[in-house]
Amino acid sequence: MEKDLYILGIESSCDETAASIVKNGHEIVSNVVASQIESHKRFGGVVPEIASRHHVEQITIVIEEALQQANMKPEDLDAVCVTEGPGLVGALLIGVNAAKAFAFANDLPLVGVHHIAGHIYANALIQPMEFPLLALVVSGGHTELVLMEADGHFKLIGETRDDAAGEAYDKVARVLNIPYPGGPKIDQLAQESDAAVDFPRVWLEHDSYDFSFSGLKSAVINYKHNADQRSEKINPMHVAKGFQDSVVEVLTAKTLRAAREFKVKQVIAAGGVSANRGLRTSLEKTFKKEGIPFYVPPLKLCTDNAAMIAAAGSSMFKAGKRSDMALNGRPGKELISWND
Ligand code: KG4
Ligand code: ZN
Numbered sequence: 001m002e003k004d005l006y007i008l009g010i011e012s013s014c015d016e017t018a019a020s021i022v023k024n025g026h027e028i029v030s031n032v033v034a035s036q037i038e039s040h041k042r043f044g045g046v047v048p049e050i051a052s053r054h055h056v057e058q059i060t061i062v063i064e065e066a067l068q069q070a071n072m073k074p075e076d077l078d079a080v081c082v083t084e085g086p087g088l089v090g091a092l093l094i095g096v097n098a099a100k101a102f103a104f105a106n107d108l109p110l111v112g113v114h115h116i117a118g119h120i121y122a123n124a125l126i127q128p129m130e131f132p133l134l135a136l137v138v139s140g141g142h143t144e145l146v147l148m149e150a151d152g153h154f155k156l157i158g159e160t161r162d163d164a165a166g167e168a169y170d171k172v173a174r175v176l177n178i179p180y181p182g183g184p185k186i187d188q189l190a191q192e193s194d195a196a197v198d199f200p201r202v203w204l205e206h207d208s209y210d211f212s213f214s215g216l217k218s219a220v221i222n223y224k225h226n227a228d229q230r231s232e233k234i235n236p237m238h239v240a241k242g243f244q245d246s247v248v249e250v251l252t253a254k255t256l257r258a259a260r261e262f263k264v265k266q267v268i269a270a271g272g273v274s275a276n277r278g279l280r281t282s283l284e285k286t287f288k289k290e291g292i293p294f295y296v297p298p299l300k301l302c303t304d305n306a307a308m309i310a311a312a313g314s315s316m317f318k319a320g321k322r323s324d325m326a327l328n329g330r331p332g333k334e335l336i337s338w339n340d
Contacts, residue, residue, distance in 0.1 A: 013087025081313025158209025
């Protein structure tokens with residue numbers, strides 16, 4: 001029988017400080033997330049300097065708590081995996097340095113993990129991944145369609161040419177005077193609305209899997225300006241639903257077309273925006289009809305957490321990937337396959 005594998009994951013790329021222990025790449029033993037949302041709210045977005053300060057204060061506490069909740073000691077662990085990038089450089093550095101210190105002090109192997117690989121592997125915590133697999137990654141910084149022909153193998157088939165989906169949500173929220181992060185609130189307003197403003201759908205070239213959300217964002221801003229100039233009030237619910245309908249329709253249609261073209265066995269959604277109820281419902285319905293299994297993690301594993309980093313890191317560790325003490329925060333890190 002193979003020995004159980006216990007991995008400590010650490011995540012600090014944006015505004016959550018998180019640590020988690022995952023067993024055998026798919027079983028959460030402990031999962032601790034310290035969110036900073038309250039501190040960033042009054043600025044309308046994440047302030048990098050404030051994020052770094054919070055991470056410094058929280059990082060050792062969340063690591064200790066992850067061990068405590070798991071009832072484990074450092075010597076029970078097999079490796080430490082940490083988000084290397086992409087993300088805010090100052091924020092990444094706190095997690096990376098904590099991971100390096102922890103690995104050095106406890107003589108453990110260290111593995112640097114790509115944040116988006118983490119979001120994708122959040123799904124491995126729910127059910128075994130089957131390949132070829134198509135992942136729709138939608139977060140505050142990313143909107144991508146990633147094809148996985150095998151475990152640890154990634155092919156980027158489409159990405160946003162401007163704003164990420166979550167970024168568009170947060171910017172539109174600001175126009176509607178909704179505090180950061182606006183995504184969940186717009187989602188709620190859209191669910192409750194009985195009508196929608198008709199905003200454009202941006203398809204780009206007919207065969208492209210790329211996305212563009214800046215035109216839609218501008219359409220919402222113009223709609224608000226025009227109303228302001230006429231001293232008219234807009235209905236935020238109708239705007240929220242109009243915006244969300246456009247985002248969801250384009251994301252769903254492109255994901256479906258790619259799933260068909262690449263004849264995938266599984267479709268998954270990942271990243272903060274995959275917490276969106278409108279998007280989840282649309283993808284669930286579409287792929288049920290299409291007969292392709294579709295999965296999305298529960299809400300708390302959609303947004304940033306360290307269990308997903310430990311899950312991706314477990315696959316990398318098993319593939320023999322190791323980082324050394326020169327590991328650094330890499331804000332622009334690209335998603336590279338660790339298996340051929
Ligand atoms: O993955 P994530 O936690 O952080 C990044 O890696 O970016 O994603 C955060 C993004 C934010 O833009 C937030 O507004 C959005 O996810 N988000 C949502 C929802 N929940 C979070 N967007 C739309 N609907 C939601 N329910
Ligand atoms: Zn994220």
